[in-house]
Amino acid sequence: MSTSATAKAPAPEQPGGTPAYGALDRYFKISERGSSFAREVRGGFATFFAMAYIIVLNPIILGSAKDMYGHQLDNGQLVTATCVTAAFTTLLMGVIGNVPIALAAGLGVNSVVALQLAPRMSWPDAMGMVVLAGFIVMLLVATGLRERVMNAVPFGLRKAISIGIGLFIMLIGLVDSGFVSRIPDAAHTTVPLQLGADGHLNGWPVLVFILGALLTLALIVRKVSGAILISIVAMTVLAVIIDAVATIPSWGLTTPKWPGNPVASPDFGLIGDVSLFGGFDKVGVLTGILFVFTVLLSCFFDAMGTIMGVSDEAKLTDAQGQMPGINKVLFVDGLAVAAGGASSSSATTAFVESTAGVGEGARTGFANLVTGGLFTVALFLTPVATMVPSQAATPALLAVGFMILAGSVKEIDWADYTIAIPAFITMVMMPFTYSITNGIGMGFITFVVLRLAAGRAKEIPVAMYVVSAVFAFYYLMPALGLT
Numbered sequence: 165m166s167t168s169a170t171a172k173a174p175a176p177e178q179p180g181g182t183p184a185y186g187a188l189d190r191y192f193k194i195s196e197r198g199s200s201f202a203r204e205v206r207g208g209f210a211t212f213f214a215m216a217y218i219i220v221l222n223p224i225i226l227g228s229a230k231d232m233y234g235h236q237l238d239n240g241q242l243v244t245a246t247c248v249t250a251a252f253t254t255l256l257m258g259v260i261g262n263v264p265i266a267l268a269a270g271l272g273v274n275s276v277v278a279l280q281l282a283p284r285m286s287w288p289d290a291m292g293m294v295v296l297a298g299f300i301v302m303l304l305v306a307t308g309l310r311e312r313v314m315n316a317v318p319f320g321l322r323k324a325i326s327i328g329i330g331l332f333i334m335l336i337g338l339v340d341s342g343f344v345s346r347i348p349d350a351a352h353t354t355v356p357l358q359l360g361a362d363g364h365l366n367g368w369p370v371l372v373f374i375l376g377a378l379l380t381l382a383l384i385v386r387k388v389s390g391a392i393l394i395s396i397v398a399m400t401v402l403a404v405i406i407d408a409v410a411t412i413p414s415w416g417l418t419t420p421k422w423p424g425n426p427v428a429s430p431d432f433g434l435i436g437d438v439s440l441f442g443g444f445d446k447v448g449v450l451t452g453i454l455f456v457f458t459v460l461l462s463c464f465f466d467a468m469g470t471i472m473g474v475s476d477e478a479k480l481t482d483a484q485g486q487m488p489g490i491n492k493v494l495f496v497d498g499l500a501v502a503a504g505g506a507s508s509s510s511a512t513t514a515f516v517e518s519t520a521g522v523g524e525g526a527r528t529g530f531a532n533l534v535t536g537g538l539f540t541v542a543l544f545l546t547p548v549a550t551m552v553p554s555q556a557a558t559p560a561l562l563a564v565g566f567m568i569l570a571g572s573v574k575e576i577d578w579a580d581y582t583i584a585i586p587a588f589i590t591m592v593m594m595p596f597t598y599s600i601t602n603g604i605g606m607g608f609i610t611f612v613v614l615r616l617a618a619g620r621a622k623e624i625p626v627a628m629y630v631v632s633a634v635f636a637f638y639y640l641m642p643a644l645g646l647t
Contacts, residue, residue: 190624192262192528199527204264207526208534211266213390214520217560220396220552222269223416224418226510228554229278231287232446237434237508239418242544244430245509251539253500253512258532261493264521265474266535267500270513271564272329273462274335276600277510281443281455291505293452294439297459298502298511305494311462317638318625320580321607323572324463324587327595328603329462332567335595337561340554341373342416368406369555371413372399376559379400384563389520392560397527399556415553421545431544442453454638457631458601459501463511467497470514472607478522516567582618605635 189195192203223242230236240368250268257265270618273294281290304310338344343365360366364375375401384393403420406412444452475487482488497514504512522530541548571582578584588606594600616626 178307186528192258192530194467194530197527199525200299200486200529203525204528204556205534206532207264207294207351207521207524207529209516209521209538209576210389210523210524210537211264211518212535213409214282214517215266215268215393215515216390216538216542217396217557218250218268218271218515219243219246219539219549220557221271222274223550224340224554224557224580225271225274225336226278227512229282231282231290232285235287237287238431238545241431241434242509243549244432244543245334245434245507245518247430247539247543249500249504249507249509249512251498251536252477253503254539255536256599257493257496257514258498258529259534261489261527263471263475263480263487263493264478264526264528264531265471265493265514265518266499266521266532267511267512267514268539269504270466270511271333271461271514272458272466272600273593274510275333276330276458276462278335280458280599284451284455285443286439287439287508288439289446291508291510292438293443293456294441294459294505294511295438295502296505297456297463298498298500298505300460301463301498301501302495305491305498309466311569315464316625317465318583318611318628320583320587321367321494321590322469323575324388324570324590324607325461325465325604326469327569327587328591328607329600330565331562331591331604332565332594332598332600334602335564335598337558337565339502340561341558342367342370342555343373368410368412369553370404372406372553373555373558375399376556380563381566388490389523392563393634396552396556397557399559400552401555403550403556405636407478415555418551418553419551420551420556423551424490427544428547430546431495436506437508437572438506442513450638454605456599457634458604459511461604462496463501463513464599467513468494470518471497473516474514474518474522477519478527479505480527547627551616579640582611582614582620587613600602608632609636 192591195199198263223239223246227239227242246269253267257263257267275296277290281293301310311614342361344359347353347355347358376395379398380395382390383394388394400420403415404422407415407420431456443455447455471490472487475481487493497549500512504510521535576584576587586607589610590603594603597603608628609632612624612628615621
């Protein structure tokens with residue numbers, strides 16, 4: 165990792181020894197932050213290769229779900245939408261926010277859209293709710309309320325939300341890969357899941373997943389930059405070979421065959437296919453509000469933690485741990501959420517993999533120009549991206565789930581049961597009910613009840629009372645005959 169930026173850091177030099185002062189240098193403050201154009205370029209490449217797996221993974225997650233009419237999103241169009249939005253928002257963050265933080269479709273949020281919103285409405289309706297969540301984020305930033313709203317949710321619960329999402333996407337990875345499967349109702353058992361398709365691990369596709377998971381985790385342990393992408397590429401190559409020499413009944417959504425022409429024009433068919441308020445007609449106003457709220461929370465806290473974490477790693481925070489100009493960064497983040505919905509690629513958020521670029525020396529938004537440019541190039545490689553089977557891509561979900569848990573679980577105060585128990589409820593209810601909404605709602609309600617029971621009512625923020633009451637009413641609606 166490069167040395168930290170200091171006030172006395174020398175200006176970077178061009179090959180001839182002349183200080184690299186110029187319009188770009190002044191605008192991005194490259195010399196001022198003790199960086200150089202070479203470091204920024206290296207950092208931009210490192211960030212792209214560390215997060216490029218989302219080009220494959222996001223279409224698999226969204227493309228595997230159906231809306232209430234049985235419609236599925238086209239895989240090629242999803243690749244285009246994912247690349248376009250990642251390129252646009254990453255470039256915007258670099259130019260406006262001037263920080264080396266790249267953005268792309270958020271893991272976890274795309275699961276909310278695919279598994280909770282879409283089955284209750286049409287895809288345009290679901291994406292419209294994502295756009296609305298983005299508008300709310302921008303409004304909160306513009307009014308200065310984003311930081312205040314974040315502070316209303318106890319720190320331990322914010323961490324628990326992240327952990328629950330991590331466990332949830334890990335379970336999705338296990339199911340989509342075929343490593344575990346649902347036991348059919350015909351079996352007359354209360355056990356919901358089993359190993360493999362019949363209680364055993366059979367078939368080449370599952371082997372590809374297992375090898376991919378082991379390779380991904382081994383590379384992470386070795387601290388190899390771009391570990392997830394390396395594993396996806398290696399397992400895709402293996403899957404192509406296996407498919408060519410063995411008889412495979414089914415790989416699932418994607419059969420790993422090398423395309424005749426790896427280069428193709430991008431398909432922008434999903435861009436702008438959005439209905440802002442159509443979802444409310446399908447699920448009702450209250451449920452619709454809760455869905456928007458769930459997307460909002462998922463983006464809100466994940467992005468805040470990532471932005472501050474990457475900025476701290478890049479030495480862009482002051483002595484009080486605050487980042488100058490953070491409102492610009494937060495506003496672009498809110499715009500990115502809305503842009504993700506507008507492109508049908510799901511909410512776009514800051515990626516913690518940006519630390520890979522920081523590790524290579526990136527300190528400014530110039531690195532984002534490189535990362536965004538590479539996402540633009542990827543637009544024309546859709547046939548390659550759509551040949552990756554889920555068994556090669558889903559090990560990334562295990563790795564990301566672990567990294568989320570490892571980075572957050574130790575920060576919860578487990579000695580304070582009024583925080584520890586709601587945090588535990590939040591974490592386990594997300595995967596066990598297959599719903600991020602349920603995890604958040606039950607965790608919030610439990611927190612309020614336990615704080616009241618402990619005689620600590622004054623420690624409960626007003627916003628938590630309001631949100632918990634809304635969730636409680638939501639759960640009571642069937643009993644009240646309101647659904």
